[in-house]
Amino acid sequence: MAFPRRPSAVLRYVIPALLLALTFYILTGPTNIFQPDRLLSTARGSGHGATSHPIDGLILAAEKEFTDKLAKATETLPDAAAAYRKRRGRHPPPGFDKWHAFAKEKNAVIVEDFWDQIYHDLEPFWALRPAQIRRDAREFEMRIEVRDGKASSGSDWFWTKIWLDMIRTIEHLLPDMDLALNAMDEPRVVVPWEEIDGYVRKAAETRRMAGVKSVVSEFEKLPPPGQAPPEEGEAVEHTWEREKHYWLIARRGCAPTSAARQAPVVADFDQTPAIAGPSTLAHMQNGYVANYTLSTTFCHQPDLQALEGCLVEPLSVSATASLLPIFGGSKLAVNNDILLPAPMYWNEEERFMGAEGADIPWDTKEPTAIWRGVATGGLNRATNWRAFQRHRFVAMNNATQLTLASSSSSPAGKAAAAAGAAANFAPPDTKLYPTLPPNLPNWITSTTNIAFTDLMCAHKGFEPSCNYTAPYFAPTEGLPMAKQFGHKILPDIDGNSFSGRYLGFLRSTSLPVKATLWREWHDARLVAWKHFVPMDNRFGDWYGVLEYFLGGGKGNEKGRDEVAERIAMAGREWAGKVLRKEDMQVYVLRLLLEYARVGDRRREVMGWVGDLR
Numbered sequence: 001m002a003f004p005r006r007p008s009a010v011l012r013y014v015i016p017a018l019l020l021a022l023t024f025y026i027l028t029g030p031t032n033i034f035q036p037d038r039l040l041s042t043a044r045g046s047g048h049g050a051t052s053h054p055i056d057g058l059i060l061a062a063e064k065e066f067t068d069k070l071a072k073a074t075e076t077l078p079d080a081a082a083a084y085r086k087r088r089g090r091h092p093p094p095g096f097d098k099w100h101a102f103a104k105e106k107n108a109v110i111v112e113d114f115w116d117q118i119y120h121d122l123e124p125f126w127a128l129r130p131a132q133i134r135r136d137a138r139e140f141e142m143r144i145e146v147r148d149g150k151a152s153s154g155s156d157w158f159w160t161k162i163w164l165d166m167i168r169t170i171e172h173l174l175p176d177m178d179l180a181l182n183a184m185d186e187p188r189v190v191v192p193w194e195e196i197d198g199y200v201r202k203a204a205e206t207r208r209m210a211g212v213k214s215v216v217s218e219f220e221k222l223p224p225p226g227q228a229p230p231e232e233g234e235a236v237e238h239t240w241e242r243e244k245h246y247w248l249i250a251r252r253g254c255a256p257t258s259a260a261r262q263a264p265v266v267a268d269f270d271q272t273p274a275i276a277g278p279s280t281l282a283h284m285q286n287g288y289v290a291n292y293t294l295s296t297t298f299c300h301q302p303d304l305q306a307l308e309g310c311l312v313e314p315l316s317v318s319a320t321a322s323l324l325p326i327f328g329g330s331k332l333a334v335n336n337d338i339l340l341p342a343p344m345y346w347n348e349e350e351r352f353m354g355a356e357g358a359d360i361p362w363d364t365k366e367p368t369a370i371w372r373g374v375a376t377g378g379l380n381r382a383t384n385w386r387a388f389q390r391h392r393f394v395a396m397n398n399a400t401q402l403t404l405a406s407s408s409s410s411p412a413g414k415a416a417a418a419a420g421a422a423a424n425f426a427p428p429d430t431k432l433y434p435t436l437p438p439n440l441p442n443w444i445t446s447t448t449n450i451a452f453t454d455l456m457c458a459h460k461g462f463e464p465s466c467n468y469t470a471p472y473f474a475p476t477e478g479l480p481m482a483k484q485f486g487h488k489i490l491p492d493i494d495g496n497s498f499s500g501r502y503l504g505f506l507r508s509t510s511l512p513v514k515a516t517l518w519r520e521w522h523d524a525r526l527v528a529w530k531h532f533v534p535m536d537n538r539f540g541d542w543y544g545v546l547e548y549f550l551g552g553g554k555g556n557e558k559g560r561d562e563v564a565e566r567i568a569m570a571g572r573e574w575a576g577k578v579l580r581k582e583d584m585q586v587y588v589l590r591l592l593l594e595y596a597r598v599g600d601r602r603r604e605v606m607g608w609v610g611d612l613r
């Protein structure tokens with residue numbers, strides 16, 4: 001089992017795990033001795049009567065998913081190597097034994113699936129020539145170089161310095177390599193789906209286990225930086241696109257048959273966006289996110305092209321369609337950048353992480369949701385801000401806006417604007433969410449405290465004032481994280497890219513409610529509805545989620561406070577086990593061993609086979 005070291009930890013995980021396994025056996029096994037409804041309300045123990053809420057089922061499923069994940073944890077090096085070979089279809093990379101010893105020394109939970117992102121990111125590179133991978137890395141403008149167990153960089157860009165600081169903590173375990181780093185917020189690489197598909201097929205042909213005797217277990221040394229001899233083969237020219245309408249670039253990462261590729265392109269954002277229910281069917285069930293990973297990909301959700309600032313007009317764009325190894329802190333599902341933990345996570349910056357206040361006891365918190373933030377998302381203008389996610393979220397939590405949007409005679413477009421409506425969201429679907437409070441505007445006022453701190457309109461060269469958003473949004477004072485932790489519910493909404501607060505939220509005793517399009521290094525180790533609450537990117541489920549936990553709805557006056565607390569604490573406890581700085585080191589060490597191998601000319605016969613000899 002996962003945690004034999006401390007008996008208390010064993011009790012904490014194994015006993016609930018067994019209970020859950022039993023619960024599931026009862027629910028799904030041949031002898032269904034209880035009605036599921038009764039079992040659910042009993043399990044919840046809060047007297048919500050016999051009808052189960054869709055979220056109850058999602059939480060139960062999450063418990064099972066998590067238990068199944070934990071059950072795959074390995075302790076010994078041979079077990080870890082066997083799990084590797086089973087999942088990856090190759091030998092582990094050279095240095096795997098040292099990686100494992102490092103992970104054990106850092107008390108890391110070792111579940112092979114936790115590193116899935118690495119393989120997703122690196123697999124296509126098995127289809128490129130190693131010499132090309134190396135050349136692209138060493139010719140990129142911003143780099144970290146590792147030689148003879150020492151990492152260095154010619155760049156003093158603050159992100160590079162933080163990443164260098166991180167990599168230096170494991171440099172003695174690293175082979176020679178050059179890392180190309182993305183200096184921008186926005187990811188850089190979107191290879192067309194058809195090409196990536198071809199690369200992945202080609203990569204699959206290299207996936208095999210070389211005979212133990214022929215395995216090479218040393219990495220090649222590299223010449224000192226700047227002294228690489230000319231290599232055969234032509235250099236690949238990479239062109240950089242500046243198209244600000246990023247949807248046009250991003251959607252080529254989707255399959256040709258996908259809705260994103262087939263749907264008409266929206267070019268006019270100066271109107272109330274269409275919020276299309278059907279494109280949520282694949283990832284939602286009865287109004288709530290049932291497949292979180294899928295909810296964060298937009299290929300089946302073409303309406304998001306007019307609902308996300310990063311797809312409408314990011315602050316900056318410099319994108320390429322050719323595969324090259326660029327490391328960065330976050331990316332969209334369609335990007336081919338290689339993920340590292342984001343610099344602010346390694347630095348544990350107070351404004352993002354807010355260690356202070358993170359342990360405020362649940363019972364002393366306000367039973368409300370709080371959000372403060374800047375009106376980011378991209379470059380907001382008079383003609384496009386209605387397509388921005390943060391503007392939508394803030395408007396949806398404004399009682400006046402809700403009243404205007406919900407009235408049956410609600411005006412549309414320019415007329416709505418004249419009537420004072422932001423007109424940038426759809427009123428809640430009361431058929432999907434039948435228990436919402438009858439007076440939603442009053443209720444939202446008493447349960448949320450959500451506002452911008454800055455309307456972000458002072459862009460140089462144009463839009464000198466915020467006269468186009470100021471009628472609908474009143475910016476207020478910012479609140480330090482320590483104060484925000486005094487509230488039970490913390491919605492987390494993407495900014496220009498991923499929201500850097502997420503790790504701080506997870507580590508706190510409050511409950512994060514997360515909507516995102518961004519991928520991060522840690523995604524495979526978190527389970528939606530177990531460690532955090534997932535939310536659809538349209539936010540149509542926000543009121544339902546809030547009502548489920550805080551109450552005030554029909555037949556749910558009190559809310560499910562204990563369920564909210566349980567998820568908040570599970571997230572905090574799990575973050576303390578698998579989202580520590582040590583876990584970032586373990587992730588990066590594994591990543592860089594794999595990266596060095598895929599750039600090595602003998603990669604197909606390289607590996608660690610110490611357990612098979």
Ligand SMILES: *[C@@H]1O[C@H](CO)[C@@H](O)[C@H](O)[C@H]1NC(C)=O
Nearest residue numbers: 282283290291292293294295
């Ligand atoms: C979520 O969706 C993805 C993509 O369609 C699919 O591969 C995966 O199996 C789904 N997960 C669950 C738990 O249904």
Ligand SMILES: *[C@@H]1O[C@H](CO)[C@@H](O)[C@H](O)[C@H]1NC(C)=O
Nearest residue numbers: 382463464465466467468469
């Ligand atoms: C905002 O100000 C600009 C420049 O002063 C002006 O051209 C524009 O019409 C104003 N827009 C609104 C909505 O008032």
Ligand SMILES: *[C@@H]1O[C@H](CO)[C@@H](O)[C@H](O)[C@H]1NC(C)=O
Nearest residue numbers: 398400420451471472473474
């Ligand atoms: C709520 O909407 C009203 C009407 O548009 C607006 O005047 C007010 O400033 C908004 N409040 C916040 C906190 O944004």
